[in-house]
Amino acid sequence: MTTLGAAIIGCGAIYPLHAKAISAITDVNLLTVVDIDVDKAKQAGIEYACHVTDDYREILNDNHIDVVHLCTPHYLHAEMAVELLHAGKHVLTEKPIAVDLPSAKLMLDAAVKSSGQLGVVFQNRYNDASIYIKKTIDSGALGKLLCMKGIVTWHRNESYYRDSNWRGRWSTEGGGVLINQTIHSLDLLQWFGGEITSVKGSVTTDVLDDVIEVEDTAHACIDFANNVRGLFYGTNTYLENSPVELELVFEEGTLTLRRDYLYLWKDGKESLVCQPIFSPTEGKSYWGTGHKRLIEDFYDHIFSGRKFWLDGSEGIKALELVKAIYSSSQRNK
Ligand SMILES: NC(=O)c1ccc[n+]([C@@H]2O[C@H](COP(=O)([O-])OP(=O)(O)OC[C@H]3O[C@@H](n4cnc5c(N)ncnc54)[C@H](O)[C@@H]3O)[C@@H](O)[C@H]2O)c1
Known part of the structure; x- marks a missing residue:
């Protein structure tokens, strides 16, 4: 079995759940943590003995990183995921998939064209x-x-x-x-x-x-x-x-x-x-x-080359429902 390298972007409230889950998986190494808040990134880097950066674009050309976890604010999910998928990375994004449906659809398109998979965290x-x-x-x-x-x-x-x-x-x-x-x-x-x-x-x-x-x-x-x-x-x-x-x-x-x-x-x-x-x-x-189970399952699919079931097309459904409620409220229809 090969070893996979992982990175986490965003070292805020949800990041420890991802870092702990990654660390518990055999043959997966957390190599890089990214945060524009340098203190948070440094702290995470010390805790998990990994490389620290404040620029996620460093990951794009890093051949040691196979999987990237997006633990960033909602509006950054789409932009980051599309770039990472274009670079052939597997991307596991926290919910919601994106802030709006057009951005989410760009992510789905990028996943179709990528050798990487897109997963969405609905633990x-x-x-x-x-x-x-x-x-x-x-x-x-x-x-x-x-x-x-x-x-x-x-x-x-x-x-x-x-x-x-x-x-x-x-x-x-x-x-x-x-x-x-x-x-x-x-x-x-x-x-x-x-x-x-x-x-x-x-x-x-x-x-x-x-x-x-x-x-x-x-x-x-x-x-x-x-x-x-x-x-x-x-x-x-x-x-x-x-x-x-x-x-x-x-x-x-x-x-x-x-x-x-x-x-x-x-x-x-x-x-x-x-x-x-x-x-x-x-x-x-x-x-x-469910974070630990979901993250293990995501890696299990990557290791075995199977398509992860909670992918972009599954992850977008909750956003469609959210947007439908906003739209109904606005139009009272
Ligand atoms: N699944 C769950 O139950 C659950 C629970 C909490 C949060 N979340 C999700 O996790 C995501 C993050 O939420 P949070 O509560 O951890 O937020 P947070 O604000 O605590 O952390 C976000 C981190 O991202 C960093 N960041 C912002 N811009 C960045 C950039 N350009 N590059 C690198 N890092 C950047 C911030 O500095 C911050 O440390 C959100 O999508 C949220 O909805 C999911």
């Missing part, structure tokens, strides 16, 4: 509960899926936005609670429900309107081609980061995710069908714990 698809739900839908074990709901009530305060030079603005974050925090749950709803036929939604800024340009609260009614209906509510205005709540009603039972535990209600009885794996090294609990 909650790797949660045991998500996999259980998806299998239940696909196998028909509980009959047909009828409807589902997703509720995300999290807390992002003034300083979360004021201390960041890219969050809270349309041009750099691409939106608010929808594109940043609740995109994971929207991704799960669209993954479970399949093809979407109509979206009616609304966004507001309920609390932070003096601080941010973007929304802090949103809801939507999502109809799917198979007549499944999805309801969604998400906000950053709660005073707690509550675990995401999901409910999926089937012809023969109901699956409910509460505190990351999945329960089945069937024939008048509730049973626990899936419990989460908690690990203190894997970031904040409400981010989900």
Whole structure:
């Protein structure tokens, strides 16, 4: 088996999850970390004994780097991914794939023409509960899926936005609670429900309107081609980061995710069908714990030459749903 060289661009909040996951994979070496904030890059370089730079373009011609992880602000994903894919690198980008659909499509085009693969981090698809739900839908074990709901009530305060030079603005974050925090749950709803036929939604800024340009609260009614209906509510205005709540009603039972535990209600009885794996090294609990699994799987596909399933065309779907909610809210249609 060959060895792969990896680089991470962006050494902020999410970077440690990527660095730890890479370090745990045999035959993958984290060689370079990049950040325009030199102190952050240096710190990361010391921690992982790797090369440090503040210019990601250095990676383009570095033949030792095969895989690049994008842990940068949203508006940089597309520009960086396109250049890296043109240079033949594999790119694993954090969510959202991009701030808008035209930029995301440029990434998909670049991936088609590249010898490298494009992967998108939606780590909650790797949660045991998500996999259980998806299998239940696909196998028909509980009959047909009828409807589902997703509720995300999290807390992002003034300083979360004021201390960041890219969050809270349309041009750099691409939106608010929808594109940043609740995109994971929207991704799960669209993954479970399949093809979407109509979206009616609304966004507001309920609390932070003096601080941010973007929304802090949103809801939507999502109809799917198979007549499944999805309801969604998400906000950053709660005073707690509550675990995401999901409910999926089937012809023969109901699956409910509460505190990351999945329960089945069937024939008048509730049973626990899936419990989460908690690990203190894997970031904040409400981010989900799937980063390690997703990153291992991405490398597994690269090593074996198989196409990674959570690629650009999968990763763009959640952004399409996010944009549909914004568009519906704007037009009240
Ligand atoms: N999957 C998840 O659950 C999850 C959780 C948190 C963040 N994220 C995503 O990770 C990404 C980064 O978020 P974060 O919270 O770590 O942000 P952050 O602001 O904490 O970190 C971003 C880093 O990128 C650096 N940077 C900015 N411009 C750069 C450039 N041109 N070249 C190199 N480095 C540059 C910044 O200096 C900063 O250190 C976002 O896409 C975010 O949505 C995902």
